[in-house]
Every structure is written in structure tokens, then in C-alpha cells.
Amino acid sequence: MTDSLRQAALDYHALPSPGKLSVELTTAAETQEDLSLAYSPGVAEPVREIAKNPEAAYLYTGKSNLVAVITNGSAILGLGNLGPLASKPVMEGKSLLFKRFAGINSVDIEVDASSPEQFVQTVAAIANTFGGINLEDIKAPECFYIEEALIERCPVPVFHDDQHGTAIVTVAAMLNALEIQDKKIHAVRMVCLGAGAAATACCKLLLAAGARKEQITMLDSRGVIHSGRTDINAYKGEWARDTEMRTLDDAITGADVFLGVSGSDLLSAEQLQRMAPKPVVFACSNPNPEIKPELAHSVRSDLVLATGRSDYPNQVNNVLCFPFIFRGALDVRAARINEQMKLAAIDAIRKIAHLPVPDSVREGFGGVELTFGPGYILPKPTDPRLLPEVAAAVARAAVDSGCACLPFPEHYPLEPL
Ligand SMILES: NC(=O)C1=CN([C@@H]2O[C@H](COP(=O)(O)OP(=O)(O)OC[C@H]3O[C@@H](n4cnc5c(N)ncnc54)[C@H](OP(=O)(O)O)[C@@H]3O)[C@@H](O)[C@H]2O)C=CC1
Ligand SMILES: CC(=O)C(=O)O
């Protein structure tokens, strides 16, 4: 990062007041009467109603439009385990995105937990305050146990964004990229660098979209996950292949797809050169991708390249999913976020990329041409169609799959924000 970008990023977070969020009132609180209603004695009435019927919390409090972004700070972007407090700018950032793109109120909660069990205990104890729980930046393998335990214990939807938000956007982008490269998902050889939260969920959802397990080679920091490895947990074991390949160097030759959800600068120009014709390269590590776009484009002109960043074309990032999937889930009060809702989100996101782009979106991204093709495989996060289209697809899937407590919303389609 250049010095000027670094300073601009620090200033953005410090000014005009520290952080990126504040709380606003939605009711009057000026007169004696206002205060008697908002606080004592009036507040006792909704208390009594909620004590009689917990569902009344959706009517008398902000619960129905409130999501908690919760982390233990163990896998902050690709920066690693820097602890809960250091993760706060990212979590405030996620809350900013919830509000900006889906009108969802959100608070960030950074839990200093000494064990996964203590983390689960803490989150389970506060979950009912919120309409949903967005888990963020929790490393594998603990994230799998944590999400499973919380889904079991919490009365509201729990969604680990780095797993499922990333997977939904990655699959939408992959289907579009393969369409552009004229390749079929069941036929392509894929290399996934990284075997953590994002990698595991992405590869699982790629299988649901038609990819073949025997065509996927997954690597962790020690190399290819193969059947001879004795140092891997059961989650990685699911991806073990019976193969002679041991390193990225071995796996990359002839591969059609590289999916990077690992760390910065791990794919070399020479390795990229050895991929199959018309490759798809998703270098999704944040803040620094597995290969710099300038370097990748300098050695291949036939590739579709994406990163996780906003400042290059083709941003494959869970921001395209989590605000909208929660919007749909909250609006039908879905008990959980199921596979049907995820598949509906994929379809809705990828379709928008095929449509002409509104001028307002183009202007916000340097005025460049945005037409479905190698440099534009996904809608931009500011595309006003994401909210109405993705939320409606998700809400419809929740209703049709029987996991919604409310009918499809009468006020849909939503107005863009
Ligand atoms: N663009 C997007 O929307 C998103 C991007 N990401 C990015 O994906 C990356 C991983 O995040 P997440 O899955 O949450 O984190 P995890 O901690 O769960 O997983 C990290 C994985 O990366 C592997 N890894 C680390 N260094 C290397 C290396 N040198 N070679 C191969 N593999 C390596 C680790 O290997 P080991 O198991 O051996 O430790 C581990 O499997 C981050 O960079 C993050 O920014 C994540 C979510 C969303
Ligand atoms: C984008 C994101 O969630 C991550 O890099 O962790």
C-alpha cells in the first residue's frame, strides 16, 4: 500500500469522528410525554407484552432489523490472528455495509474468548437480542464447530460470512467467468489455495453448482491435501486426493481455475503461465491478493482475473451477499439460512452481471465501460438492483423451502437505497 493510501485509510477511520458508525433515534424524545412513553412508565407495557409472548419483541423493539457482526478476531481478513480489538475496524466496516446496502442496523461485537466453547457460550447468551448473527473472521477449523453449535443453540439465523457469503459470491462469479471462457464447471480442473473457512465452503458450494470433487486440488500452508497426509484434521481430510502432487507448483500445471483464499503473493507469474489456456484466477485474499493484477495481466492476456478488493475490476467479495441475504432472511423471519436460499442468491447475483449497468454505478467506478465480459463478471456492490433482486430471491426461497415464519413480504420488491 502506498504511503498516501495508508494515510487516507487512517484518516477515513479517524475523521470526522473516530470509527464509521453512530446510533440514531427513530422516535421523538423531546417532551415529558415522549419521555413517559419511551422510558418510565411507558416502557413497561412492551416489557409485559414481550414477557407474555417473545414474538412481540419483533413488534416493539429494533430486533427485526438488527444483526450482530461477531468475531473472536482469529482470522482478520488475510492478516491472521491479531485478536478481537484489532478486528474492530473490519467489523464496523461490515456493519457499515449492512446499513448502506440493505438498510439493516448492525452492531459489531468482538469477543475475547479463551476457547471456542466460551465463544459459543457468550454468543448464545446474547443472540436473542438480534434478528440474526453474522459471524466474521473466525479461523478454521474452530469456525465449523462454532457455527454448527450456534445454529443449534440460537433462535435466530446464524451465518458465518467468510464461509457462506464468500462461497455464494465465488460460485456466482465462477459460473460467469467460466461462461466467458467457454468452459463447463463439471469439466474444469480447479486448484484451491487455502483450506480454511472460505476455501472449504467455496469448494463445497462449487460441488453443488456442478464441479467434480476429483477435479479439485486443495492446498494448505503445507502443500497439497493428499491421502498420505497424517497431519490434517477431518475437515481437510474430506478434500484429500489420491495423487502424486505435493506442491502448488505440481498442481497448477494445466489447471483451468485457481481459487486463492489463503494469503498474499503466493501465485507466481511463472505458475500462472503454466495454467491451461483461458484460465480463471480468483485471487481473493484481503487486503493483498495471491497475485498482483498488474503482474497477472502482464503475463497472460487470456485470463479472467478477480480479486477481493474494490480498487480493481471483478471484486469477488462477500459484500455482494451478506447484506442482501440477511435482508431477505429477516423480512420473512427465516429460522435459518438454508441451501435453497444460498442457491437463490447465487442465481440472482450472477444474472445482474449480464444486464446493462446504470450510469450512476459506472460513475462511481471511474466512468469505465462495464459490460459482461472478462473485466466485468459480477455487479458492483453499489448496483441498485442487488437489494430488490437478491433479497426477493432469498425471501422466496425461504418461503418455498418452509423455513420462513412470515409470508413473502407484501412490500417487495424493495426500493433501491
Ligand atoms: N474475498 C472475500 O470475500 C474473502 C476473502 N477471504 C480471504 O481468504 C483468506 C483466508 O480466510 P479464511 O478462510 O477466513 O481463514 P482461515 O484461517 O480459516 O484459513 C486460512 C487458510 O489459508 C491457508 N494458508 C495460509 N498461508 C498459506 C500458504 N502460504 N499456502 C497455502 N495456504 C495457506 C491456511 O493453511 P493452514 O490450514 O495450513 O493454516 C488455511 O487453510 C484471507 O486472506 C481472507 O482475506 C476470506 C473470506 C472472504
Ligand atoms: C472479505 C472478508 O470477509 C475477508 O477477507 O475476510
Ligand SMILES: [Mg+2]
Ligand atoms: Mg471476513
